[in-house]
Amino acid sequence: MIKSLTCLFVFLLPGLLTENNLNESTSTPLSAYKKLPLEKLHLPDGFKISIYAEVPNARSLDVSPSGIVFVGNRSQNKVYALVDSNQDFKADGIYVIDKGLNMPNGVAFKDGDLYVAEVNRILVYRDIENHLSSPPKAEVVYDKYPTEKHHGWKNIAFGPDGLLYVPVGAPCNICEPKKPIYASITRLDVNHPDPEVIAHGVRNSVGFDWDPQTGDLWFTDNGRDMLGDDVPPCELNHVEKVGENFGFPYCHGGTILDPEYGKGKNCEDYSAPAWNFHAHVAPLGMMFYKGSLFPSDYVNDIFVAQHGSWNRSKKIGYRVMRVKHNDKNATSATVFIDGWLDDDSQQAWGRPVDIIQLKDGSMLISDDYADVVYRVFYAG
Helix, strand or coil: CCCCCCCCEECCCCCCCCCCCCCCCCCCCHHHCCCCCHHHCECCCCEEEEEEEECCCCCCEEECCCCCEEECCCCCCEEEEEECCCCCCCCCEEEEEEECCCCCCEEEEECCEEEEECCCCEEEECCHHHHCCCCCCCEEEECCCCCCCCCCCCCCEECCCCCEEEEECCCCCCCCCCCCCCCEEEEECCCCCCCEEEEECCCCCCCEEECCCCCCEEEEECCCCCCCCCCCCCEEEEECCCCEECCCCCEECCCEECCCCCCCCCHHHCCCCCEECCCCCCEEEEEECCCCCCCHHHCCCEEEEECCCCCCCCCCCCEEEEEEECCCCEEEEEEEEECCEECCCCEECCCEEEEEECCCCCEEEEECCCCEEEEEEECC
């Protein structure tokens, strides 16, 4: 048994991790634990998927240069670190960095420190890699973001400019936000925090990344509910200049005026999406592929995790999409992985959330429904 006064460590095996045994280690064979039906997942020829780790309510991901993977979550109110000490692409250790937080969905690693986004605060854990077994007390970087929990969970990331990007969702399904910071994407200098809004009219973005060729920011956005099964679309957007407005709550999908708030508005006054996904697919995490493990045709493609619908008569999403693009717009979107949803029974056993890339070029995908992190690699 391994015990720590301030941190908990276990060797990870699928099906093992529970609240009662987080401080225990075990050598029980992998086959003794539950197995997810990975054989039901459909991937392109040559690609494989495996379980990297089991993490309750695994949400946003980030990875340090040394390979430690950090995981935020929304319902467990904890932040985790995953360690693959023998480099076999299966996490053999998990550390609980902190607990009792307020929906700590977002995680971002920079210069040895781990930044965590709660609903209204940005926290930092200094020199975290050297203190996994005794995490430092969180320091508050900024605590004046809105406190509403409706769309209050955040995905965060450091941009090429060294600033921390933090989205602020609309505190509603559809409404006219009272303050400019709502329905936006902000950025701030963590040493002198004073958020700047760089994109307005963004209903609820839970994923973004920068094009490595142009340096431009691209982000996903979830469309409003209660207009029917097929309206309005969820979006993939491209920021070309600071201060752009992407239409919420007046215009959806670049062409659809909102029946409640669109009167007297013109969709041409707002930035159009780079791509419209199907309504209710719930696009969350996204990533530009920058590795060399996948075939060369995949380099710089965008991968988007579609979490899946909750209020559609026939479910949709529950998959990972591959998006090809030029400098300004997406040109195609095709399914990269599906099979988490059984169309006939309408039962889902997994819901992808976020996507990051490991140093070897493989991909990690979090799943807050199956409580795991997957690894996708090419073996063709």
